[in-house]
Amino acid sequence: MGSSAVDHEFTKAFPKIELHAHLSGSISRQCLQEIWQRKKDRDPAFLVEDPSIMMPPGKVDYTLETFFGVFGRSVYQLCTDTESLAYATNSVLEDFLRDGVRYLELRTIPRASPDGSVTRDAYITTVLDTVEKFRARNQDMSVFLILALDRGSTTGVEAMEIIDLAIHNKSRGVVGVDLCGNPTRGDVAIYRDAFAHAKANGLGLTLHFAETTASASPAELAALLSFRPDRLGHVIHVPEDIRQEIARRKLGLELCMSCNVHAQMINGGFLDHQFGYWRHEDCPIALCTDDVGFFCSPVSNEYLLAAEHFGLGRVELWEMCFKSVETIFGGESEQQRLKNILLEFKDSSYFKYPTADD
Numbered sequence: 001m002g003s004s005a006v007d008h009e010f011t012k013a014f015p016k017i018e019l020h021a022h023l024s025g026s027i028s029r030q031c032l033q034e035i036w037q038r039k040k041d042r043d044p045a046f047l048v049e050d051p052s053i054m055m056p057p058g059k060v061d062y063t064l065e066t067f068f069g070v071f072g073r074s075v076y077q078l079c080t081d082t083e084s085l086a087y088a089t090n091s092v093l094e095d096f097l098r099d100g101v102r103y104l105e106l107r108t109i110p111r112a113s114p115d116g117s118v119t120r121d122a123y124i125t126t127v128l129d130t131v132e133k134f135r136a137r138n139q140d141m142s143v144f145l146i147l148a149l150d151r152g153s154t155t156g157v158e159a160m161e162i163i164d165l166a167i168h169n170k171s172r173g174v175v176g177v178d179l180c181g182n183p184t185r186g187d188v189a190i191y192r193d194a195f196a197h198a199k200a201n202g203l204g205l206t207l208h209f210a211e212t213t214a215s216a217s218p219a220e221l222a223a224l225l226s227f228r229p230d231r232l233g234h235v236i237h238v239p240e241d242i243r244q245e246i247a248r249r250k251l252g253l254e255l256c257m258s259c260n261v262h263a264q265m266i267n268g269g270f271l272d273h274q275f276g277y278w279r280h281e282d283c284p285i286a287l288c289t290d291d292v293g294f295f296c297s298p299v300s301n302e303y304l305l306a307a308e309h310f311g312l313g314r315v316e317l318w319e320m321c322f323k324s325v326e327t328i329f330g331g332e333s334e335q336q337r338l339k340n341i342l343l344e345f346k347d348s349s350y351f352k353y354p355t356a357d358d
């Protein structure tokens with residue numbers, strides 16, 4: 001007989017939906033270490049620093065300044081070949097499955113390796129091949145891909161190429177596109193045509209939105225909304241009039257509490273997180289990890305944090321997750337599959353509370 005309290009056992013068993021995870025940011029420290037060790041064993045002159053120096057056990061306090069640097073100096077220096085990329089991708093998928101995620105939209109910026117040995121096309125093919133092999137072994141978690149543009153480096157021409165790559169790979173499970181990267185860089189307006197092309201070809205559009213005050217100017221937010229996104233990520237520094245517009249459109253929200261708190265993207269702690277605002281609006285909300293490799297809080301823990309800091313009970317968490325089903329990019333059959341799984345869970349002992357007769 002389950003109790004009414006939200007505890008770790010409950011949030012782990014909960015059939016969860018993750019919509020915002022970045023592939024390279026989700027690689028566990030153990031997996032990065034294994035990749036580094038393998039390279040070092042094969043070539044003792046391998047120069048890349050041991051990843052545990054930049055990402056020591058237990059460290060979660062990356063600021064936005066330090067955070068983006070770790071990709072360039074460590075993660076991207078390790079996953080430079082298709083073998084390491086496939087190994088890391090599989091490890092990330094296994095981690096989400098083990099945490100009880102039943103539907104995953106994983107996003108990644110398709111990038112060529114620095115020496116050109118892995119093209120952008122080969123990068124995506126490797127990730128998709130790995131997802132396919134994983135799915136052949138595991139039917140419990142559906143996996144789809146979102147291709148992301150990096151506002152810090154993707155040009156308008158490259159953006160169009162990436163959207164074409166996404167369109168080309170729709171039949172293999174690419175369901176959407178995203179705009180991410182260092183929010184203090186770039187001009188989002190240059191992606192207008194690329195995103196229009198993506199939408200015209202049936203891809204879902206999600207955007208990193210008002211992640212920092214630097215990326216929350218009225219001009220930037222108006223431009224982003226004019227791209228007609230289906231979902232928004234973070235939505236933490238949003239002025240009141242734009243909040244109202246987001247609520248009016250009932251856009252899906254991907255909220256990443258641990259990332260925002262640990263990286264000091266918001267003022268204060270969990271209780272101050274904008275989840276406290278958005279949960280009272282009509283927008284579907286998906287609690288997401290963002291970069292679990294950095295912030296070490298799996299989705300099950302994000303559910304626990306929502307319960308602990310905002311007083312959500314089992315039924316409220318369930319209702320929030322059920323509502324978020326409508327905002328997935330995976331299509332109607334996936335929506336139905338998720339609804340069935342969630343209804344079955346609602347009928348389980350986790351929702352049968354002890355009575356005076358027990």
Ligand SMILES: CNc1ncnc2c1ncn2[C@@H]1O[C@H](COP(=O)(O)O)[C@@H](O)[C@H]1O
Nearest residue numbers: 022023024025071107108109180181182291
């Ligand atoms: C604080 N949250 C965030 N805000 C914005 N962009 C982020 C991010 N977390 C990750 N990325 C973007 O995703 C890339 C890593 O995954 P992939 O190499 O694509 O798989 C990073 O380089 C960064 O550009």
